[in-house]
Amino acid sequence: MPNTNCLAGMQCHCGSEGPFRITVRTVVEMHDDGSEDLAGDLVFDNNDWCVCCHCEHAGLVSDFRRVPIECVPTLAPLIGLS
Numbered sequence: 001m002p003n004t005n006c007l008a009g010m011q012c013h014c015g016s017e018g019p020f021r022i023t024v025r026t027v028v029e030m031h032d033d034g035s036e037d038l039a040g041d042l043v044f045d046n047n048d049w050c051v052c053c054h055c056e057h058a059g060l061v062s063d064f065r066r067v068p069i070e071c072v073p074t075l076a077p078l079i080g081l082s
Contacts, residue, residue, distance in 0.1 A: 011066040016054035022061060023049040 024042040028035040046062035
């Protein structure tokens with residue numbers, strides 16, 4: 001079944017629709033002895049590194065997009081296309 005949330009439009013060349021290991025950006029409060037628990041949004045885009053957990057194929061997130069992000073109705077409002 002195609003992904004409809006954070007991974008909408010993504011699929012590896014092996015056919016897997018996830019999970020994927022993706023380099024993400026977030027903000028945490030850092031202290032000398034560590035950080036608070038992760039509580040913020042995790043952000044990634046087409047230029048971030050992605051690895052298929054099924055076959056270990058690696059590349060950019062854009063390499064895993066089978067449907068252009070602009071065509072994924074659930075994501076369009078999030079990127080300002082609605």
